[in-house]
Amino acid sequence: MCTETENSSEAAAFYVRNYRLRFTFKQADVSKQPKRILRGPEPRRCRFCGRGAPEVTFRDVAHAVPELIGNRRLISEYECDTCNRFFGSGIENHFGNWSKPLRLLGGRRGKNGIPTLKGSGPSGWRIERTGNRFEIIAGANEEDRPFTASEDHRVINLALTRDPYEPVAVLKTFVKMALSVMPDDEFANFGETRDWLMDAGTGGQLIQAPCAEWLVATSTPADSFTLHLLTRRPDAPDRVPYAFLMLSCGIQRFQVNIPCPAHDDLVAAEAPIRLLAFPWPDATEDVLHAAEMDLSGTELVTGETISVTYRFETVEVRENGQNP
């Protein structure tokens, strides 16, 4: 995929002629915004395991997008408690580990607040974020710091390590978001994708088109996010994959292909597909990083670091991390 952002009007035209918007949601201001509750047909039946009461219960609040990226307002009624726990104790843990450093940098507030990163020992380094303010405590051990600062402390290079994660579990978390938000008639196209999602094993990969991620310098406001689900128009003139999930949260923008074996026969063909990157309106400037994202791996990834350079407008320096 081409991930440059220069040709945003060409990219916009590409998406308009090939895709339909099947779902869109923006959480902008949690204090004023009512919950959006996604409902399915009655009687209630779980979209993921296909079971209904009394076989399964629907007592817990099922977040259509994980709470850890800040979702408070997008809820689904067709996810049973069993499946909710299956996702929460499985793939979403991997997603949490994978996304933690950038959730910290983007100020994403999960159930337990904004994540903190810290080194080992009581006098180790520590990075915290409150609102728009970063607190970086260097710690006593100079050898063990995941950051370097310019002399005036305005430019900080961070090399943050992700907790161990399985890439395909992260991909499945994105797929689960897409399957959660799509309307019933669209969900009918994704039976094989649902089976793959629910298979706790790592085999049976679905063929996937490229995914992309961007890091931008300016974070979306705390706790806000935007999500779009696009599926191919019946009259799409270009040879393109069937479905994409677009997610904007914090300093991250994602474009994730949602595999759909029922409609993706063209993707499997040999000729390469030409895709344009989604023209995020707020990612046309200050892009720190733009790249294809490969989440196909099934082995646990440990010790992966991501490097980000920050330029701060205001910096306060305290001696040795002591509190005033």
Ligand SMILES: [Zn+2]
């Ligand atoms: Zn279920």
